């Protein structure tokens with residue numbers, strides 16, 4: 001075992017050196033949306049070192065509406081990656097220590113099982129490294145592929161990687177990065193406050209939000225894309241899904257050229273281009289007149305009622321022959337847009353009674369546990385065990401504290417049903433942990449026990465991760 005590891009380490013070091021000797025090594029430039037790294041000027045392949053980090057963080061999905069996004073690089077979509085056909089990529093995926101979930105990356109530009117998913121599976125506070133060669137030019141989606149895959153994608157874990165052809169791309173004046181995604185929240189569109197992910201709606205494909213770049217208004221007003229009359233704009237457009245196909249359209253423009261599905265096939269004079277979930281397109285157009293050009297998913301209720309609307313603001317000389325009409329601002333403001341008020345942060349809540357604990361604990365549960373264990377506490381058969389009337393939970397509440405703060409791994413039986421998975425340690429405060437467990441223990445026919453922050457503190461000092469024996473692998 002030890003010897004194997006040593007041999008593998010030497011082998012890896014040798015492989016890395018061998019590669020480094022044959023190709024120049026450069027660090028990848030990563031950009032957050034809507035920006036794109038500069039065009040590649042190289043006429044030769046390189047070894048490109050990519051360092052990307054997965055981060056889970058609460059951001060606004062709409063004015064006054066907060067959502068726990070899971071991200072590549074802190075933004076939705078994740079950072080844009082630009083390489084050249086023939087490049088060898090050394091990919092470092094780091095999962096921030098504050099993450100509650102393991103994550104990985106499946107790049108559609110990879111030739112290999114899982115697109116890098118298994119090789120890049122990374123627990124919180126760890127870094128994984130793998131290599132691949134960019135064999136095919138094109139615009140490709142990348143996404144997290146950690147179970148439950150749909151949930152990781154629905155929380156915003158996707159982005160684009162452009163593999164430029166060896167001969168490069170024609171020069172244009174402006175390049176931008178736009179990516180659509182559908183989101184599923186417990187509350188309806190615009191409902192204020194923190195909104196947890198809703199697995200049921202996601203399974204039914206009943207989206208509350210359909211967004212460009214991760215929030216309502218991400219590309220509106222001051223954040224609009226900009227260009228000048230006479231310039232050619234190239235949009236790298238992706239669709240992370242998880243569910244919906246995009247009918248991507250720019251109101252008042254015609255795409256001079258589209259690289260259909262992000263591939264080599266060029267179509268010309270296109271009004272609306274279809275972008276599948278997990279797919280992309282490159283759309284180019286020259287701007288003839290000034291004004292606001294609105295990007296939409298032409299499945300039009302999504303644009304006006306679910307947020308799939310962005311703006312390109314174009315400056316320059318009118319050309320009354322090309323277009324005579326008056327171009328008004330704000331004509332296309334979404335009808336169902338969220339109420340324009342932002343709550344002044346969330347107060348720090350400390351429970352002073354059992355009722356408080358139940359109330360606060362419910363919120364902690366909804367934000368941190370419900371995505372897996374479900375709103376009714378019944379879990380998902382084969383994947384997440386029930387907390388409702390759970391014999392495993394009720395027979396040992398101290399162990400339950402350990403499960404939450406230290407994690408649980410290996411085969412267990414809950415109410416006669418077998419589970420063999422991993423529950424990640426949750427980085428919650430003693431207060432939040434106590435409230436969540438008290439809420440659970442007093443819901444769904446459980447034993448009614450009360451857990452205090454001191455009980456949790458004690459286990460934090462004494463307890464450790466529970467690894468059940470007898471795993472089949």
Ligand SMILES: [Cu+2]
Nearest residue numbers: 103144146152
């Ligand atoms: Cu993930």
